[in-house]
Amino acid sequence: MIFVTDTLSISKDDIEERFIRSPGAGGQNVNKVSSAVQLRFDARHCKSLSNAVYLRLKKLAGRRMSSDGILVLTASQFRTQANNRKDAEDRLVELVRQALVPPKFRRKTKPTYSAKLKRLDGKKRKSGLKKTRGRVRNDD
Numbered sequence: 001m002i003f004v005t006d007t008l009s010i011s012k013d014d015i016e017e018r019f020i021r022s023p024g025a026g027g028q029n030v031n032k033v034s035s036a037v038q039l040r041f042d043a044r045h046c047k048s049l050s051n052a053v054y055l056r057l058k059k060l061a062g063r064r065m066s067s068d069g070i071l072v073l074t075a076s077q078f079r080t081q082a083n084n085r086k087d088a089e090d091r092l093v094e095l096v097r098q099a100l101v102p103p104k105f106r107r108k109t110k111p112t113y114s115a116k117l118k119r120l121d122g123k124k125r126k127s128g129l130k131k132t133r134g135r136v137r138n139d140d
Helices: 027-031 051-064 081-100 113-132
Strands: 015-020 036-042 070-075
Touching (some): 036 081, 051 070
Antiparallel strands (some): 015 036
């Protein structure tokens, strides 16, 4: 079990880990050891996630989620499998935590009558100031 919050946990059955060769520099080790982790999380069929959370997770994941609802995270920052596995799980937990937060409901508001008057008064003042600017004439 991976604990996301006090009330939500993800079963290890919903997660599949594959170890792949890590890209980038690493000397002789890079071609021999599969230290990078590719974590696959079946979010669509996960029983602990509600549909609303799944949809928010899909939006947050972007290209990392396939059309089948499988979230793919690749961790290759560290040189050891254990650290990369922990990094991938931490990133998964953080994504799910972000998806758990529902978006704030936006209420439409209108400016008050006094705010409208204040804005128009400011525009008139600025307009009057600009009208006084102009070419100086010499009427002698």
